[in-house]
Amino acid sequence: MTGADLHVTAAARLRADGQRYTSNRKVLVEVLSGSDRPLTIHEILDRRSEVAQSSAYRNLAVLERAGVVHRVVTHDEFARYELAEELTDHHHHHLVCSECGAVADFSMPEGFEERLDAELEKAARRAGFATEGHRLDLVGRCRNCRDARG
Amino acid sequence: MTGADLHVTAAARLRADGQRYTSNRKVLVEVLSGSDRPLTIHEILDRRSEVAQSSAYRNLAVLERAGVVHRVVTHDEFARYELAEELTDHHHHHLVCSECGAVADFSMPEGFEERLDAELEKAARRAGFATEGHRLDLVGRCRNCRDARG
DNA sequence: GTAAGAATGAGAACGAGTCTCACTATAGAA
């Protein structure tokens, strides 16, 4: 999705949810679209300090509810945000470092994703769940942490 | 794994980590082994109120470090704990309700798990990650929440 | 323009989780 399309789509999703696409929200979408991995609130504010912290939290929640961004939760203490997959045309998963909490993106062959979806759908039906999506994280130690101490 | 084996294994893992298997820790393992889904700290304390909250947090951290329990993080505000898979002989994944945060267990055919592991190992190698494990959650809406409001 | 509603931002408030510290229990030595 190109930069212009991105904002059109984000605006449309917000409008559908009764929300405006304000300049603060546009800044958040821009920052996230410029990263190849999910960012913490602190990282977002470091990049664009004109946004107040309270506004960042509030607007990321609004953007999440509208399906524009996605909140990524890891075992460390910070939440991370990324653009929703529908806005990036890029279904992917996360490599999460068990030591420093860093998150990187990766993806898998499409055929495998399809089988995965089918298996998950079966399991969901058995349990009475209505499937909304899945989350597949690979947990390990990133190159930095391995270099740092074995 | 039977009840007795469970405690023997838990004690061994703690000993290997230089820790004792105290009565508080045994209570925590018992509570978790009696549940078919991960429990929050509050749920654990509700079941066995003789354990102080601070001790529960401290000991669950000790048990996690020793590989006896596993901390499950979802999008809601509470961490959840379950017995480590090696103590239950039961590799499984989680169904997470996007509305109330409830977590249930499910598992997938073994052959499929093997292919999944192989795919993940490939991705990890490409990114320079040392694989430790994976986390596969199905996100959806549980039966309760669907019944409650469509 | 102007009014009604929404967004903003600085800072207060909240709360899950962690830390402190005086006290208690335990394991090994004598």
Place this chain on the structure above:
DNA sequence: TTCTATAGTGAGACTCGTTCTCATTCTTAC
């Protein structure tokens, strides 16, 4: 068994990521 060093306990203080408040500043529709 008694001693003693070390580990565990629990009540409550504290931390800090996140959420809430509220006075002010935009927007949007008329």
